[in-house]
Amino acid sequence: MSMSSLSSVGRRAAGAVRMPAAAWVQGGWMRREEAIMGTSISVELWSEDPSAGNAAMDLVIGEMHRIDRGMSPHKPDSELSRINREASVRPVPLSEEMFALLARSLEFSRRSEGAFDITFAGAGRLYDYRERIRPTDAALAQACAAVGHQYLELDAAARSVRFARDGLRIDLGGFAKGHAVDNAAAILARRGIRHAFISAGGDSRVIGDRRGRPWTIGVRDPRRPGEIIALLPLEDAAVSTSGDYERYFDTPDGARCHHILDPRTGKSPDSVRSVTIIAPDGLTSEALSKCLFVMGVERGLRFVESHAGVDAVVVDAAGALHYSSGLLAAGAQPRQ
Missing domain, CATH: 1.10.3980.10 (ApbE-like superfamily)
Known part of the structure; x- marks a missing residue:
């Protein structure tokens, strides 16, 4: 996993978070997007040969459908x-x-x-x-x-x-999506693809760089749709984000019921708004994003830092940013 300098920002356009929806080909860059596994699945890659690029994307989309057929809790025959x-x-x-x-x-x-x-x-x-x-x-x-x-x-x-x-x-929830992006990355590597971005909802993998510059992943502001609060320039890494804004409702007493639950209580943790984990593989990034969300900032960051090659960006309940020590060493600055 490789990271260049990290930027913390206050208000930026959300385009860094998700690529455009339309399929396109431009100078060897190719992209496809479909709704699978209850989320938006996208793959973007560089290929000198359009037919080879399309074949690689076909395999990725096919793999996503295969995993959905076997691991969906909503399909009775899975x-x-x-x-x-x-x-x-x-x-x-x-x-x-x-x-x-x-x-x-x-x-x-x-x-x-x-x-x-x-x-x-x-x-x-x-x-x-x-x-x-x-x-x-x-x-x-x-x-x-x-x-x-x-x-x-x-x-x-x-x-x-x-x-x-x-x-x-x-x-399996996001764990299946982390597995899916890992499998997709392996498929592209076997096809000789050296520059690619794969996304399955909050779980992503980047392969190589963006031909001379890093891939840039945005950490969205949990309370301001369309805005981001940090930029992560990455190469060869998995990224997972868990947030209390994905599936939720606010109760009359001001509590937020969201889909991330503490398994021990069955209730939504309220000390964190979002967690982004950078790790060598999607299973690790997805699992640790849930761990840190449930554990809270201090204990969660200690747990994350006990895993080699893993970093985290956390937005706490007050909206403050927290970074793991690896990102701080790379130049990240907590927002005041």
């Missing part, structure tokens, strides 16, 4: 849905890919002492952000009794999973 239906009754045989993802998720759960936990879904399913519905304390307490990575039992010999608690459910 492998994930089958696990949720059957694993409380019997061990469920898994594909190699799914077993590896569940095993990796458990590693992050154990290391973070439960701040990251894909079994949060047992509580998460009680929220409806469009209808502004949140569960009662009694319903949430009952759901949280079936939340906990310790109830997710993997059998390596049989390559299976079993739920040790009735009512347990899993949702």
Whole structure:
């Protein structure tokens, strides 16, 4: 992972956050975008040969669809849905890919002492952000009794999973998107693509640079749509952003119910507005973005800095910026 100088800004156009929506070809740059996995999936790359570039983008989009078919909690025939239906009754045989993802998720759960936990879904399913519905304390307490990575039992010999608690459910969420951008980056590398940007909602991978200058990723202002508060010039890195502005509703008492939940309480953490993680791979960046969001600024930054090659930008509940020590050494300045 490589980073050039980092800039902190007050008001900038949002164009640095997301590339234009239309497909185009200009001097070897090619781009495609589709709605997959419940979000906008885009790939931009440089190719001297337009046919080779299009073929590479076809493979990336095809891979995103494949992962969505297997890991969507909303598709009844997905492998994930089958696990949720059957694993409380019997061990469920898994594909190699799914077993590896569940095993990796458990590693992050154990290391973070439960701040990251894909079994949060047992509580998460009680929220409806469009209808502004949140569960009662009694319903949430009952759901949280079936939340906990310790109830997710993997059998390596049989390559299976079993739920040790009735009512347990899993949702890979952004973890699947981090996996998807990692796979897409590997596909492009095998096709000889050396300059590319892949995005799946809040999860991105950059390959190489933008032919002589770094890719620039913007950290959006959590409370001012269309504005950004920091610019991250990157090469060969994964980036994940988790924010309380993605799926949420504000309650009459001023609290914000958003989709990032503390697995231990089933409620939305309120000490952070957004977290952006820069890491060598998408699974790490995605998992650590959730860990830091749940842990809070001080504990979360210490946890992030215990991982080699990982950095973070955090916007706390007051709107103040915080950077990991690696970014501060690169020249980042917290906003006053």
